[in-house]
Amino acid sequence: MTAARTIRLAPSILGSDFAALGAGIAAIERGGADLIHVDVMDGHFVPNITIGPPVVRSISKVARVPLDVHLMIEEPDRYIEDFVRAGAAMISVHAEVLLHLHRTVQLIKSLGAKAGVAINPATPVSVLEEIAHDLDHVLVMSVNPGFGGQTFIPRTESKLKAVRALLDGQGNAAPIEVDGGVDLTNLAQVMAAGASIIVVGNAIFGSGDPEAATREFCAAVRDIESGIRTQHAGEVHR
Ligand code: DX5
Ligand code: ZN
Numbered sequence: 001m002t003a004a005r006t007i008r009l010a011p012s013i014l015g016s017d018f019a020a021l022g023a024g025i026a027a028i029e030r031g032g033a034d035l036i037h038v039d040v041m042d043g044h045f046v047p048n049i050t051i052g053p054p055v056v057r058s059i060s061k062v063a064r065v066p067l068d069v070h071l072m073i074e075e076p077d078r079y080i081e082d083f084v085r086a087g088a089a090m091i092s093v094h095a096e097v098l099l100h101l102h103r104t105v106q107l108i109k110s111l112g113a114k115a116g117v118a119i120n121p122a123t124p125v126s127v128l129e130e131i132a133h134d135l136d137h138v139l140v141m142s143v144n145p146g147f148g149g150q151t152f153i154p155r156t157e158s159k160l161k162a163v164r165a166l167l168d169g170q171g172n173a174a175p176i177e178v179d180g181g182v183d184l185t186n187l188a189q190v191m192a193a194g195a196s197i198i199v200v201g202n203a204i205f206g207s208g209d210p211e212a213a214t215r216e217f218c219a220a221v222r223d224i225e226s227g228i229r230t231q232h233a234g235e236v237h238r
Pocket of ligand 1: 039144149150199201203
């Protein structure tokens with residue numbers, strides 16, 4: 001029997017063909033996607049513009065797995081309710097744009113969605129200290145937000161470990177999401193560092209066969225996970 005995965009794979013539709021979004025979503029779901037990562041960009045917080053609540057609503061009508069909505073926008077408070085009503089199950093907001101992070105996190109939760117805070121590569125983990133116990137997840141950016149297909153920033157590994165230590169120290173088992181430049185060469189590294197929601201954009205949608213690529217990632221996650229489990233069991237018995 002194959003062990004169930006506790007690590008979730010969240011393909012990012014940023015690199016998909018937006019004219020054939022439904023087919024792209026069906027493909028990653030057939031391949032075993034656990035979540036659909038939706039990148040919302042406003043052309044202000046990041047130098048790129050993507051989609052808004054109407055497209056999220058259309059996606060939610062065809063998606064069979066939950067929508068993980070990453071808001072790379074200024075003034076997210078103005079739009080959070082629209083995104084939740086459009087079908088977002090998880091919402092991540094960026095710490096860099098929020099003066100009242102606590103209020104925003106409570107707003108997301110009050111609407112019934114899972115609340116997460118995202119931090120850019122140059123943002124210190126310490127910004128999460130006073131909010132960590134309230135979070136349903138943390139999103140660690142492993143590239144500068146704005147575009148798919150960028151190269152993974154190696155320093156992310158120590159950052160993932162620091163976020164895990166912070167959450168654990170506050171008794172919060174919330175998952176950490178890693179986002180940007182993840183491929184089959186660094187997957188094991190981010191998982192070992194504590195990431196348990198893996199966002200993958202270009203390595204899936206840039207592959208030519210998103211279904212097969214998703215399946216390959218799911219198999220790799222399973223293999224790495226069983227290796228990590230064996231390693232931990234060894235540590236306990238030593
Ligand atoms: C970057 C986005 C990411 C990105 C992931 O701003 O938040 O979700 O699309 O795509 P890859 O895996 O191509 O970096
Ligand atoms: Zn993202």
